[in-house]
Amino acid sequence: xxxxxxxxxxxxxxxxxxxxxxxxxxxxxxxxxxxxxxxxxxxxxxxxxxxxxxxxxxxxxxxxxxxxxxxxxxxxxxxxxxxxxxxxxxxxxxxxxxxxxxxxxxxxxxxxx
Numbered sequence: 001x002x003x004x005x006x007x008x009x010x011x012x013x014x015x016x017x018x019x020x021x022x023x024x025x026x027x028x029x030x031x032x033x034x035x036x037x038x039x040x041x042x043x044x045x046x047x048x049x050x051x052x053x054x055x056x057x058x059x060x061x062x063x064x065x066x067x068x069x070x071x072x073x074x075x076x077x078x079x080x081x082x083x084x085x086x087x088x089x090x091x092x093x094x095x096x097x098x099x100x101x102x103x104x105x106x107x108x109x110x111x112x113x
Contacts, residue, residue: 006060011050014070018047021070042084043074 021043025036047070055063063069 004057006057006064007050007054010055010060010064010069011047013064014047014050017068017070018043039074042077043070046070046073046077 022040025033025040028036063073066072
């Protein structure tokens with residue numbers, strides 16, 4: 001009896017969906033390509049997650065059964081309360097905190113000489 005790997009099937013389906021999206025995007029005028037760049041980047045990131053993450057067979061199967069799982073997940077992302085900008089701001093805040101700490105340490109070292 002052959003076991004179905006829904007993770008592999010799902011990834012292949014999503015990859016095909018992404019490739020189709022990219023082919024369509026390439027036919028558009030430059031302004032529309034620029035407008036679609038955010039969607040391209042997010043879908044590419046989502047696809048990478050599915051390439052390297054093993055979901056349960058039930059989880060993968062539930063997404064595989066969707067007509068367009070990649071676009072469905074992208075639409076879910078767009079409606080999510082946590083925005084990409086929020087994550088960027090959090091990253092900036094984290095880096096500011098560490099930069100201030102580094103600056104204070106250097107100043108303290110300089111003052112102790």
